[in-house]
Amino acid sequence: MSLLKDSNSTLLFPNLFPDQFKTHHGTVYVYFEAATVILTLVLLGQLLEAKAHGKTNSAIKELLKLSPSNAIRIRDGKESTVNIDEIIKGDLLRIKPGEKIPVDGSIIEGEAVIDESMITGEPVPVEKTKGDQVRSGTINGNRTFLMLAEKVGSETLLAQIIEMVNNASRSKAPIQKLADRISGYFVPIVVLISVLTFVLWAIYGPDPALVYALVNAIAVLIIACPCALGLATPMSVMVGVGKGAQLGILFKNAEALEKMNAIDTLVIDKTGTLTEGKPSVEKVVSTTGELNEAEILQRIVSLNKNSEHPLAEATIRYGIVQKVSASPVTDFESVTGKGVTARMAGEQLSLGNKKLMEKIGAAISPEVENSVNLEQKKGKTVSYLAIGKQVAGFIVISDQIKPSSSSAIKSLQKEGLEVIMFTGDNEYTAKAVSESLKLNGFKAQMLPEDKFSEIRKLQEAGRKVAMAGDGINDAPALSQADIGIAMGTGTDVAIQSSALTLINGDLGGIWKAKALSRKVMSNIRGNLFFALGYNILGIPIAAGALYPVFGILLSPMLAALAMSLSSVSVILNSLRLKK
Template sequence: MENNNKHSPHKSPNSKKSDQKAYYCPMYCEGDKTYPNEGRCPVCNMYLVSGENTKKVCCDTHESDTKHSAHQHPKQGGKSTNPILKGNYYCPMFCEGDKTYEKHGDCPVCGMDLVKNQASQKTPLTYTCPMHPEVKRDKPGDCPKCGMALVPEKGQDESDEMKAYKKTKKKFWIAVVLSIPVFIIAMSDMISFLNLENVAPKKIWGWIEFALATPVVFYCSWSFFKRGWNSVRRWSPNMWTLISIGVGAAYVFSVFALLIPSSFPDQFKDGAGNVHLYFEAAAMILTLVLLGQVMELRAHGKTSSAIKELLDLTPPTAHVIKDGQEKEIPLEEVMEGDILRVKPGENIPVDGSIHSGNAVIDESMISGESIPVDKAENDKVTGGTVNGNTSFEMKAEKVGSDTLLSQIVALVNKASRSRAPIQKLADTVAKYFVQTVIAIAFVTFVIWATWGPEPAYVYAFVNAVAVLIIACPCALGLATPISIMVGTGKAAQLGVLVKDARAIEEMNKVTTLIIDKTGTLTQGKPSLNGYKSMGERSDEEVLLLAASVDLNSEHPIAEAIVQGAKEKNIEPMQLDKFESITGKGVQALYKGQVIALGNHRLMEGLGASPDESKQKLVKEWQLKGQTVMYLIIDKKVEGIVSVADKIKDTSAAAVASLQKMGIKVHMLTGDNQYTAKTVADELGLDGYEADCLPEDKYNQVKTLQGKGQIVAMAGDGINDAPALEQANIGIAMGTGTDIAMQSAEITLVKGDLNGIVRARELSHKVMRNIKQNLFFAFVYNALGVPVAAGILFPFFGVLLSPIIAAAAMSFSSVSVITNALRIRRL
């Protein structure tokens, strides 16, 4: 019998915690290497980080050296105790690895706007009276002044991203209002009908440009220069280095030209002795950069919308029944064991089971399946799903951070903060990119100043600034993380939970899929099919003893036998010294005798064997796809019991779809050869192995990997956990055990193979999207830098204005963001 006992211990052999204080690179450039002293990483030059252990931290209270070390988060009054869900902020560029920040603001390394981890629960609402807004309560009720029902206060759930978006948008419009007049004044020489010099001298208009452009620089865009200074101070040049140098040079040049024009060479002066000013370039460039920031902040809000939509599935309140009275309470006050009433059309508040009544529940927002599911008493229900047109009572079993919805949010948060291996390409390029661009700008200035036409220094200055502006690597840095953020959120909506970005990339490379049988290909809910005495005991006594020894087992087959006995009015007995034998079966003491129930390996291990005629009956049952268990008492086979586990309706189509994608599908099962062959033939699998112990599955994964295969392993039980850890990608069924889900990198909420098809398709599309983004970023820079440097001027007389360069730079970022958001429509 395959053993899926939830409570069996599982420890990764590598999950040891180091107590040694050490420093390590947050980018893990040299893997797990540590350094004895603080300083910079010798590979990427990032500041080393100190910590109690030198591995990645999966959350603030648990550390792991393994790919996914299993752990449980403690419960505390129904509220989340996982600090990663407390609303910390992180940089979307992962400049300092997994480091988080307590307050919203800019990343101290790259200057990007920090992104907030979405909380696993919505912030508790504040209720107020529509007529008396000064009345505020933390729970629903009636206004003590007028008696009106209190309503949730508006605007309290506004996100930090939205606040930053509104603030930046305000500055952008101020910049637009100030920049347009500056641009018109600067271009007046080209617009003959304006005749501004007839109104006032050019010197006066220069001071007006200065007055209008200065607020754009020092109010609307001062944060850009702070980011640029931080990048230089920390010796981590980035997009803000280029912008601050380029725009700063244009602005400072113009100020000096306005104040002391006599200090400039004649090349920079017109016939009246005025030096050409570049206030319009500084103002317009910063305005365009602000436009890019506005669009980026808006896009970040959209990328987290999947999480927000999931959070919105839970109602703010629940109807609890206590002492026969129904009372509405805030969701965070619901405790395990509470009886809740769910009314027609309402969202189910927490995870639990139906206490009384029936329901038809729409689970599409959790599982991705559009067909409503019928539920009866004792059936499980999931928080966030939508009740149909009936009312029922449910028992709360998982609340707070323990609900499936909270775990989904936690996983999406973690995945959106992780780095795909392909991002190393962008990181490597960006590492040297800014220094290279600065060098190109310097060379551009020298070439134009030495060999350019008159006024040579003017051409040199303008083209050098254009190179700095157009080469901004923002799009390059956004290419991977923006797609990962959108992709993991979309996957969660489709019932595919991804733990980290590596899984998305690896899933696209998988060549072989290994799957378990019970609970993966089959429903995992086998039912009693037959029982037969092979000794002096009656058939009913064989079933009684089989159900009694299985009473304390949580294996699906054991549950089927116990439930089947009860349906035949046979009540199992409590036996002593119960023991589960992994991959073989169970045993206990009955009237001083050892009684065991299990597969042929257990029978052989106990030295028992039925005669040939009895074995013939066993084979007949197995050829029909039944799983046969032997009842053994004192090394003698007293009877057999069989169960049948129906193949899921979706398995055949899912296997066929995976094979069309070029993936070979193999089944490894602890069941017997005959049953395994029946299932494999029916589904058209590429191969199968029967009688597999946990170590057999683990070794088979290693064997295939040794042959160069990229292996994904899908399973739902403890006996699958070692293989899930070893596989390139571990896929757990959401209907299986907690340990399987902790060992896997992808969890399928619905627990059927169509989820693997979705995961593969989504992986392919996300990786294609990332490559498209990288192409956009590389093409813009590869084409833009030479044009900005003036390579077309000798042939076509074409130069790229710094203003046009700024527009192109912003457009490259917008292209990447827009392309990534297409994933939401998949």
């Protein structure tokens, strides 16, 4: 642009210029063709940059395409096709073979094989039956089923994923501060170099010295591009966050994406994280002659009717199978990390672990404790039932370890991570699970505040700690950890307290997140190297550093081309993360 202004000036006011700028005919050199080429090259660079930039947020575009526009709703026995914006909670929807599921809900009639790869990143379709959850954006297989709409609009998992990806893409990684500081010094330094270039060429350059001085000073200004430096971090973050979403890994912000690379210790909860989170009752035992197993189970079911814990859900399901119905209770209280208490028909009932029994003053006989210990050594969870201050029985619950947990932990340990389990379960059960999975260590009978304080101790010892959990009781520890990792199958509280969410609740996602973080950080460093290296090499050449030895000067037109390509090269390097 400055060349264009100079050309206009030389055309209208030629006498203002020194003789060095004039030809032997007395006319002044004009640079209309150079200005045109420079502007064309700059615009071409911006076009290429825009096209490449458009590919960086392709993951968000693909997520937006997942949501269908219409659905079949059933009301008063009649089917009608409606826009998904018209669907409300409680609507009955028919999903036909090959259709995308419009909202989140549960199957109430029929069976299905659902392709959830677009959300979880897992390619194997999942079989679903009555009562199972289905998610918006996933694809039905070759069967028809009826579903109940439970979450619509912004409440659906797909909508939350899109929002999280958008927010994370716009956030700044801590390493961006380095690029910002460099950019803050970059512009004044370049202007200073341009002025020095003009002065040195004007004093020491060959004739016409002023012409050389002006052209080279302009070349320095053109080739020095802070754009590539500014794009180095956000482009990598945008592509990395999008790639994570495709793999079923949701980063809350760019800071989490960067911090994940530095994690050296992983703390994991047991239930729902290492295990399936779908416990089942194995047996109910009465420890007194006053009540039989059915009566013990009836009290346990009545207590657990008001609890959200996965173990409580298991007892309720078992009660349905055994045709045991719950009775109403009063004064229900959930004692975090210990169990629950309530009153039923004049009885004070307490259901929970040994710590709860100690709290209420209920003595456990040596015979009962030995029987419980035998079950716990097999990796099973046992809850005591006390009536008043007398232990009346216990229930044995098993929760299978996820098939993927063992291989995921091995992969994480190969990455150099120390994997430790914190659980509220007893010492015997925790030891059995730890030995089975070959963990680096475990701590049992942990209350939420214990997990919180232990993580803080690890951090004070210089560890970079990630915590993976899925329950309400994990929320304080998730918030304290350097990176909180929530299982997507867990509670909303755990997910909100976390910086990273694994949609399918698979520990293998942590290994993927660690690998992705490492590649993104490597990509950012590569971008910064390209951007800085380009300027370190380009500016001296534009200033004429090669002229004394090789007699080479850089044309402002070539400087414009190099400047445009520098930004494009940074974006293309970022796009490599998609592969």
